Amino acid sequence: MVSDISVWFTETWENFQQWFQTQIVDKFILNFIVEERWRYLWDGLWVTLEITLFAVLVGILLGFLIAIVRATHDKTGKLRFFNAICKIYLTVIRGTPVLVQLLIINFVVFQSVSINKVIVAVIAFGINSGAYVAEIFRSGIMSIDNGQFEAGRSLGFSYASTMIHIIIPQAFKNVLPALGNEFIVLLKETSVSSYIALEELTRGGDLIRSRTFDAFMPLLAVALIYLVLVMIFTAMVNALERRLRNSDH
Amino acid sequence: MTTNTLIRVENLEKAFGDLHALNGISTEIQKGEVVVVIGPSGSGKSTFLRCLNLLEEPTGGHIFFDDVDITNQAEVNINHYRQKMGMVFQHFNLFPHMTILKNMTLAPIKLLKKSRPEAEEKAMELLRRVGLADRAGAYPSQLSGGQKQRVAIVRALCMEPEVMLFDEPTSALDPEMVGEVLDVMKDLAKSGMTMVVVTHEMNFAREVGQRVMFMDGGKIVEENTPVELFTHPQSERLQAFLAKVL
Numbered sequence: 001m002v003s004d005i006s007v008w009f010t011e012t013w014e015n016f017q018q019w020f021q022t023q024i025v026d027k028f029i030l031n032f033i034v035e036e037r038w039r040y041l042w043d044g045l046w047v048t049l050e051i052t053l054f055a056v057l058v059g060i061l062l063g064f065l066i067a068i069v070r071a072t073h074d075k076t077g078k079l080r081f082f083n084a085i086c087k088i089y090l091t092v093i094r095g096t097p098v099l100v101q102l103l104i105i106n107f108v109v110f111q112s113v114s115i116n117k118v119i120v121a122v123i124a125f126g127i128n129s130g131a132y133v134a135e136i137f138r139s140g141i142m143s144i145d146n147g148q149f150e151a152g153r154s155l156g157f158s159y160a161s162t163m164i165h166i167i168i169p170q171a172f173k174n175v176l177p178a179l180g181n182e183f184i185v186l187l188k189e190t191s192v193s194s195y196i197a198l199e200e201l202t203r204g205g206d207l208i209r210s211r212t213f214d215a216f217m218p219l220l221a222v223a224l225i226y227l228v229l230v231m232i233f234t235a236m237v238n239a240l241e242r243r244l245r246n247s248d249h
Numbered sequence: 250m251t252t253n254t255l256i257r258v259e260n261l262e263k264a265f266g267d268l269h270a271l272n273g274i275s276t277e278i279q280k281g282e283v284v285v286v287i288g289p290s291g292s293g294k295s296t297f298l299r300c301l302n303l304l305e306e307p308t309g310g311h312i313f314f315d316d317v318d319i320t321n322q323a324e325v326n327i328n329h330y331r332q333k334m335g336m337v338f339q340h341f342n343l344f345p346h347m348t349i350l351k352n353m354t355l356a357p358i359k360l361l362k363k364s365r366p367e368a369e370e371k372a373m374e375l376l377r378r379v380g381l382a383d384r385a386g387a388y389p390s391q392l393s394g395g396q397k398q399r400v401a402i403v404r405a406l407c408m409e410p411e412v413m414l415f416d417e418p419t420s421a422l423d424p425e426m427v428g429e430v431l432d433v434m435k436d437l438a439k440s441g442m443t444m445v446v447v448t449h450e451m452n453f454a455r456e457v458g459q460r461v462m463f464m465d466g467g468k469i470v471e472e473n474t475p476v477e478l479f480t481h482p483q484s485e486r487l488q489a490f491l492a493k494v495l
Contacts, residue, residue: 155355161359173346
């Protein structure tokens with residue numbers, strides 16, 4: 001009786017060990033260690049970070065300029081022409097999928113030009129993100145009470161100085177959560193750049209899969225890496241938010 | 250026209266679309282004078298005040314500050330003239346992301362090009378005058394309404410303006426805090442500051458005002474010394490108004 005159970009345990013344990021060895025350890029070795037396949041992920045990770053970082057910068061710059069034009073138009077009625085251009089940009093960019101924009105920029109705009117694919121992706125994602133960032137910034141600026149604006153002007157500040165010293169610092173603090181969210185979306189969206197044969201993180205996992213014919217390990221690894229990146233980024237945004245909130249009680 | 254005139258308003262008009270808030274206001278404000286503007290809601294008194302420093306752009310008429318037509322936007326840098334006209338708002342409009350001291354020194358440092366120590370010294374001196382020196386490092390949200398408004402007044406004073414415009418400075422305050430703000434304004438009037446005050450505080454108008462202006466329907470219906478205006482109102486409209494508010 002007792003020995004039966006013990007035999008069962010032993011067998012189960014051995015089965016488990018065997019399964020673990022073949023399914024987990026061997027596959028891990030096959031997918032990541034053999035031929036240094038982990039490098040696909042490692043190199044892809046850096047490409048993903050590179051695209052994201054520069055696309056964020058382009059997006060912020062573009063979004064900021066557009067938000068200023070749009071908010072100035074909303075507040076003062078000036079800059080009508082530029083506002084119209086900005087509106088067209090927002091409508092087109094937000095109305096079409098980012099993947100289609102990426103393909104157009106890669107295969108139409110840079111059709112006959114030999115250009116680094118990373119730059120293509122940065123341009124595509126930067127332009128795309130800029131549209132969303134613009135609306136985030138604009139909502140932030142419009143959310144500041146007009147009294148703040150009048151107080152600045154009544155002290156003698158110009159429109160621009162009032163924006164710089166009084167409105168934008170408050171607006172930035174208000175939109176930080178939405179901005180952080182936009183960049184998390186952007187980071188994950190860069191995964192579609194494998195469509196233009198850019199070897200970023202997702203593509204890296206895919207390349208491993210095509211070598212080893214195993215989907216589970218590389219895809220799980222790719223998902224985990226994105227998850228960790230987003231968690232790190234969220235923590236950074238939260239820390240910044242806390243620091244800014246310290247100045248406001 | 251005497252050389253003592255600080256602000257001269259000629260036939261001022263302001264329309265918001267079809268709504269005519271101001272229908273031809275003409276008046277003069279002398280240096281050192283305290284003018285109190287009273288009137289029912291919608292009479293245009295706040296609009297009139299906000300036109301003086303062009304926070305509202307007039308749709309007609311002229312405003313002369315020190316004999317310069319500041320409504321001539323093409324030739325006049327209004328930012329320069331706004332520095333000489335301090336303004337206090339109903340809702341204080343302190344900058345919530347800055348300390349009290351920073352609120353007060355921002356404009357003098359950026360616009361008057363004062364050094365930080367110089368600006369801070371002036372700010373602290375003014376804060377001491379209104380009894381808030383110990384709150385210099387606090388943020389606006391940590392202050393009571395009355396304290397905020399006192400800070401708003403001294404923030405404007407930091408720019409060393411030639412005239413102070415008050416737009417219903419006590420209307421958003423708890424009743425018990427009205428006194429502390431009015432006291433500051435009374436001291437300011439005594440110090441010889443030129444003031445234009447839009448208010449519902451009739452006692453303040455009577456006590457501090459040198460001239461009271463009664464507005465209704467975008468016009469100055471009557472203006473006189475407080476004693477005359479309150480005791481012998483000429484127009485029916487003013488009589489009706491005073492019967493309700495006094």
